[in-house]
Amino acid sequence: MxxxxxxxxxxxxxxxxxxxxxxxxxxxxxxxxxxxxxxxxxxxxxxxxxxxxxxxxxxxxxxxxxxxxxxxxxxxxxxxxxxxxxxxxxxxxxxxxxxxxxxxxxxLAHRIALPGRSDEFHELADAFDAMLARLETHVAEQQRFAANASHELRTPLAVTRTLLDVARSSRDPDELVERLHFVNTRAIDLTEALLVLSRADQRSFARERVDLSLIAEEATETLIPLAEKHGVAVETGGERAFAAGSPALLLQVTTNLLHNAIVHNVLDGTVRVTTAAGPAFVSLTVENTGSKLTQQLVETLTEPFQRGTTRVRGDQAGVGLGLAIVKSITQAHDGTLALTPLADGGLRVTVRLPAP
Structure with missing residues (x-):
């Protein structure tokens, strides 16, 4: 100015x-x-x-x-x-x-670090340093996310171009069409996941009174065929738990967690979905059986494009944004996300949201 x-x-x-x-x-x-x-x-x-x-x-x-x-x-x-x-x-x-x-x-790496006892100037300097730290972290995350997103989007585009080059001399167009359809579907899934993640980060959604127990039942009914395909039993239970938020985004959270719990499981494994209500917070917990996970691996699973490849089946690699979307939507609802590896194998994921 x-x-x-x-x-x-x-x-x-x-x-x-x-x-x-x-x-x-x-x-x-x-x-x-x-x-x-x-x-x-x-x-x-x-x-x-x-x-x-x-x-x-x-x-x-x-x-x-x-x-x-x-x-x-x-x-x-x-x-x-x-x-x-x-x-x-x-x-x-x-x-x-x-x-x-x-x-x-x-x-953004510069800090004031004002010495001396607390007064109005020191409080301002400390607040400014805290803001710079948050901005530096946010910018680094955005840069890393943009680089990863560019890499992930480049892969299906490069495969599509290769398939189109092959199609010029191919005598079996049906197989190429099928492979192109698969690559295109994966690119669309990735783009939609990026849009959901951006929407959650911007908090551009209306808040309503949502019952997490009904959301859990809806997500379970939707994914029952996938669970039967993988030989996984899904159990639901708990009490009515009301939260304030977007029904569509909270359904996305539950669906992502349940999908991961089914896909990253063992044959004849189980998935338990429970809800609980307290005076100030409500929770949604998804727990599954599976291979043993280290705490170091679990701490990286909410990063964008981090798939935990040591436990992902080849036919269900996903786009690597499932838990990143869950984390972003949870934070947009002023909640917390906790991932805990189980001693006998598997993972427990708990979403904790403020009660309305």
Whole structure:
């Protein structure tokens, strides 16, 4: 924003200090003069020669040069002292301004790290450092996400181009069409997942009163055929648990969790979906059997395009955004997501949301 040039804050504070000191001096001199003139009896004031001064007019006249000298001294002292004190007080603000300009130039790694005891400037500096840390983390995540998304989208496009080149000389178009259909479907699934993730990050959804137990039943009914195909038994239970949020997005959360629990399972395995309600929070828990997982692997599963390849079947690789979408939607609903590897194998995922 273009602004007209003006006085610096330091100069304004200096003038304010000096002006206040001058006003205080004038009031003090006026009080002394008034007291000498109107409250002291005649003959109590001595002249420089030792004689009694009876005429109050002469008193005021002889007192004026002294008052003028004192006020000049106070003016000079106020300006010099005010300039020094203002500089000391505004020194932290200079560091904050420098850090802001560095951050505006693109360097989010810079921190103010203002030393000393807490005051308004320190609170501002600490808040600014915390904001820079969050921005740096967010920008790094966005850059990593954009790079991964570009890589994931490039793969089906490159495969499609290769298949089209082969189609020019191929004598079996049906097989190529089938493979192109598969690659195109995967690209569409990835694009839709990216759109859902973007929608959740922006929190561009209306909030309604949602019963997580009904959401869990709906997701289970939808994925029963997939569970039967993989030989996995799905169990649902729990109590009615109301949350405030988007029914479509919360259904997406439950569907993703249930889909992962079915796909990343063992033959004749089980999946348990339960809901619980408390005074302040409600929860949705999806637990499945499966191979043993390390805590290090579990901590990376919510990262975009992290598929946990050591336990993914080749026919159900997915697009690597399932748990990333779950995490993003949960955070958009002001909730928390907890992933816990089970001792006997498998994973427990708990979504905790505030009660309406």
């Amino acid at each position: 273009d602004r007209a040039p003006g006085l610096s804050v330091r100069l304004k504070l200096t003038i304010s200090y000096a002006g206040f000191l001058m006003i205080a001096g004038i009031l003090l001199m006026a009080a002394v003069l008034t007291y000498y003139t109107y409250f002291l009896p005649d003959g109590w004031i001595l002249t420089p020669t030792g004689d009694f001064l009876i005429n109050r007019t002469r008193l005021a006249t002889s007192f004026a040069p002294f008052v003028a000298g004192v006020l000049c001294f106070l003016l000079v002292f106020g300006l010099a002292g005010g300039w020094f004190l203002a500089g000391r007080m505004l020194a932290p603000l200079d560091r904050i301004t420098h850090a802001t300009r560095v951050a505006a130039g693109g360097s």
